[in-house]
Amino acid sequence: MHILVTGAAGFIGSHLCERLLQDENNQVTGLDAFVPTATPEWMRKRNLRALLHHPRFSFIQQHLLNVSWATLLPNVDIVYHLAGIPGVRSSFGPDFETYVTNNILATQCLLEGCRQYPVKKLIYASTSSVYGEKTGQVNELVPTAPLSPYGVSKLTGEQLCHVYAHNDQVPVVILRFFTVYGPRQRPDMAFHRFINHIMHSKPIPIYGDGQQTRDFTFVEDCVRAVAQVAYADNVIGETINIGGKERASVLECISILERLVGKKVDIQFIRPTYGEPRHTWADITKAQSLLRYEPKMDLYRGLEHEMLDIYEMSTSMPSTDHDSLS
Numbered sequence: 001m002h003i004l005v006t007g008a009a010g011f012i013g014s015h016l017c018e019r020l021l022q023d024e025n026n027q028v029t030g031l032d033a034f035v036p037t038a039t040p041e042w043m044r045k046r047n048l049r050a051l052l053h054h055p056r057f058s059f060i061q062q063h064l065l066n067v068s069w070a071t072l073l074p075n076v077d078i079v080y081h082l083a084g085i086p087g088v089r090s091s092f093g094p095d096f097e098t099y100v101t102n103n104i105l106a107t108q109c110l111l112e113g114c115r116q117y118p119v120k121k122l123i124y125a126s127t128s129s130v131y132g133e134k135t136g137q138v139n140e141l142v143p144t145a146p147l148s149p150y151g152v153s154k155l156t157g158e159q160l161c162h163v164y165a166h167n168d169q170v171p172v173v174i175l176r177f178f179t180v181y182g183p184r185q186r187p188d189m190a191f192h193r194f195i196n197h198i199m200h201s202k203p204i205p206i207y208g209d210g211q212q213t214r215d216f217t218f219v220e221d222c223v224r225a226v227a228q229v230a231y232a233d234n235v236i237g238e239t240i241n242i243g244g245k246e247r248a249s250v251l252e253c254i255s256i257l258e259r260l261v262g263k264k265v266d267i268q269f270i271r272p273t274y275g276e277p278r279h280t281w282a283d284i285t286k287a288q289s290l291l292r293y294e295p296k297m298d299l300y301r302g303l304e305h306e307m308l309d310i311y312e313m314s315t316s317m318p319s320t321d322h323d324s325l326s
């Protein structure tokens, strides 16, 4: 299969490209515009490091709004659309414009391309943030009610997918990711920040009381499920939760980090941020049946992998970036 991955230089996108290339029948084209985000460009280039040497991988640096679909899409079988501006907390305020451009307009532009040059599947990366505040496990039928502008932008992308599926038979599949972590995690996300603060002996900032819980998904579990969508039957038109092996509170995660570093760490409770649900918890029954998905990685080992990656990165990062990341 010839597979196009948008957002290929990102955290999940780069892992997905590597996973897809494990099948020697696949050829992967990665697209990324390096739109400025909390992840510095050098970090995204580092994400691509192994891929750029791969004989079945090619890379295009271009924004989705500028792509010539007539050139790119005719030979593509499957599109994974992971490009976008992530992050719940940063979507409040004036930066929302960039969420609109990159999460909504760019998605509509890609859907227009797929309408003109049909592909076998268009897989859209969405988020647990579309659910908003819920109690208990959520399945895909639970009504959506995002609490953040980011969640609204991703839900709008989902709805655009449905519009093009309905009117033009674009074969869409929607995946909702739950707080993905592991090597290459974005530096604005909790675990990356926590590990950076430990490395720089600074107190870890905890929003609110730290009792909020997340369904944490290790990135290799996530991309195993995501890659399977390309092969699976009966997934077109479906929305599927991709959750992890373990749910935990932020404070429970801090204790795991303490076990990993073998000492107590300093924490500092700060004002809770708005726009975040208190708890997330994925019902993954559908992913289990349609994708034969079973998350494997527990938080202790998953955090150990992420910590090792951040230690390795800190020895190779440009010195000017040290402060900005902590």
Ligand code: UGA
Residues within 6 Å of the ligand: 086, 087, 088, 126, 127, 128, 129, 130, 177, 178, 179, 180, 188, 189, 190, 191, 193, 205, 206, 207, 212, 213, 214, 250, 276
């Ligand atoms: C993450 C991603 O950032 C979103 O892009 C993604 O769409 C979302 O998961 C999702 O699954 O819907 P979030 O759950 O906020 O959002 O992920 P983290 O940044 O890893 O935060 C996890 C928890 O740690 C949150 O409860 C947050 O309040 C807390 N946190 C985060 C802190 O206490 N301190 C920090 O410095 C950062």
